[in-house]
Amino acid sequence: MTTIASVFSARALRAAVALSAVAVVSVLGAGGVASEGSPAPDQIWRSIFARPAARAVDELEAKKQALGAMLFSDTRLSRDGDRSCASCHRPESGYSDGLRQARGRDGTALKRNTPHLFNLAEGKAFYWDGREPTLESQARVPLTAENELAADWARTLADLGADLDLRAKFAAAFADGGVSEATVIAALAAYERSLVSPLTAFDRWVAGDEAALSEQESRGFRIFVGKGGCVGCHGGWRMTDDGFHDIGVDSDDPGRSAVAGGAAGIPAFKTPGLRQVSKTAPYMHNGSLATLEDVVAHYAGGHLKRPSLAPNLVRDxxxxxxxxxxxxxxxxxx
Ligand code: HEC
Ligand code: HEC
Structure with a gap:
């Protein structure tokens, strides 16, 4: 028999405490008891996974978001007038594309899987290797990358500026009013910051509705925060620690070790947020795992065993x- 006490391992509890010291302190202050090895009260998990209050958006920001939404799927942002950000980050597929690796302009595969774009307003670094520090700096890259949109800024800005309706939208959204590289990028980033994953059954459970999860789902949650150790990296409401780890995915990609801030010899990748994860298959930086069943099999013994594996990955x-x-x-x- 598995008891609650045994699935809430000391390891998971320590991870939880590290994740949300403030929440834990406030729960304990309210009379809870949580010592090493004893069951973590659900109240602690609920505070760890609770969403923050929605970000306040003023009128100007809302206009930027709406303009960014249009630009995100505007093919005038590509050299051949046939692609946009939304060609790869498809809204109906959780802003991913269902492909193992993204398909470039010339039909060949890009190096990596197209990530979803949910809950990035609080992201700390972008791309699987975290090489771009902001959504603004990131957005510039695919715009002009030869195998992505390959846009020529001068022509793109001229095309957009010739559209009177669009020009009026730029004027309404930005104090300086112009159609420029900076305003195109700012609008795209504002739109991306507005992409918050929808409320789900898990959020209802977090809000206190015990019946929101079935018995099987609830058992899965106990494994996620207990013996699976998943919460050690996928904690917080976005279900990511914004960190970089080697979890033993089979690939030649050096990941974070090839960019500034990475550790030599450790093929680490950014922990993806897991919201809406059932919509964003295939999985991992190289799209090598086709289904969630494959992902679970990966963690349950299917990963490569090597010295660079993250210390908090549950071995065996x-x-x-x-x-x-x-x-x-x-x-x-x-
Ligand atoms: C050809 C397909 C393709 C197009 C077009 C494309 N992307 Fe991406 N996008 C990707 C891939 C692949 C990655 C991951 C690459 C990597 O990590 O090295 C990515 C990563 C990102 C990320 C980082 C997400 C994260 O969690 O770190 C953001 C943000 C993003 N793209 C936004 C955009 C925007 C904005 C546009 C349009 C200007 C765009 N993308 C166009 C394929 C594409
Ligand atoms: C040591 C940190 C760590 C732990 C512990 C961990 N993960 Fe991950 N997870 C990651 C990283 C890093 C990636 C991306 C790896 C890559 O692309 O090579 C990832 C990827 C995933 C993905 C794929 C998401 C996507 O969009 O491609 C899923 C699903 C996932 N993890 C679920 C879990 C589950 C379930 C557990 C517990 C059994 C778990 N993780 C434990 C760090 C961790």
Whole structure:
């Protein structure tokens, strides 16, 4: 028999405490008891996974977002007039594209899988290797990359500026009013900051509705925060620590080790947020895992074993068929 006490391992509790010291302190202050090895009260998990209050958006910001939404799918941002950001970050696929690796202009595969774009307003670094510090600096890259949009700024700005309706929208959204590189980028970034993953069954559970998760989903949650150790990296409401880790994905990609800030010899990648994860297959930086079942099998012994593996990755995780299904069922509630 698995008791609640045994699934809430000391390891998971320590991870939880590290994640949300403030929340834990406030729960304990309210009379809770949580010592090493004892069950973590659900109240602690609820505060760890609770969403912050929605970001206040003033009228000008709302106009930037609306303009950015239009530009995001505007093919005038590409040299051949046939692609846009939304060609790869498709809204109906969780802002991903369903491909193992993104497809470039010339039809060949790009190096990596197209990530979703949910909840990036609080992101700390962008791309799988975190090489871009802001959404603004990131957006400039695909715009002119030869195998992505390959835009010629002068022509793009002339095309956009010739559209009177669009010009009026720039004038309304920006104090300086002009159609420029800076305003195009600012509008795209404002739109991306507005992409918040929708409320789900898990949020209802977090808000206190015990019945929001089925028995199987709830069992999966216990594994996520317990013996699976998933919460050690996928904690917080976005379900990411914004960190970079080697979790033993089979690939030749050096990841973070090839960019400033990375550690030599450690093929680490950014922990992706797991909200809406059932919509964003395939998974990992190289799209090498086709389904959530494959992801769970990866963590349950299927990963490469090497010295650079993250210290907080649970080694030798043993999950039987029912536990695997439960964990997958939980991931689908996000
Ligand atoms: C050809 C497909 C393609 C196009 C077009 C494209 N992207 Fe991407 N995008 C990708 C891929 C692939 C990555 C991951 C690359 C990497 O990590 O090295 C990515 C990463 C990103 C990220 C980082 C997300 C994260 O979690 O770190 C953002 C933000 C983003 N793209 C926004 C945009 C915007 C804005 C546009 C349009 C200006 C755009 N993309 C156009 C394929 C594309
Ligand atoms: C040591 C930190 C760490 C732990 C612990 C961890 N993950 Fe991850 N997770 C990552 C990183 C880093 C990636 C991306 C790796 C890559 O692309 O090579 C990832 C990727 C994923 C993905 C793919 C998401 C996508 O958009 O491609 C899923 C799903 C996932 N993890 C679920 C889990 C589950 C379930 C557990 C527990 C069994 C877990 N993770 C434990 C760091 C971690």
């Amino acid at each position: 995780l043993d999950l039987d068929a029912q536990e695997r299904s439960a964990l997958v069922a939980f991931l689908k509630t996000l």
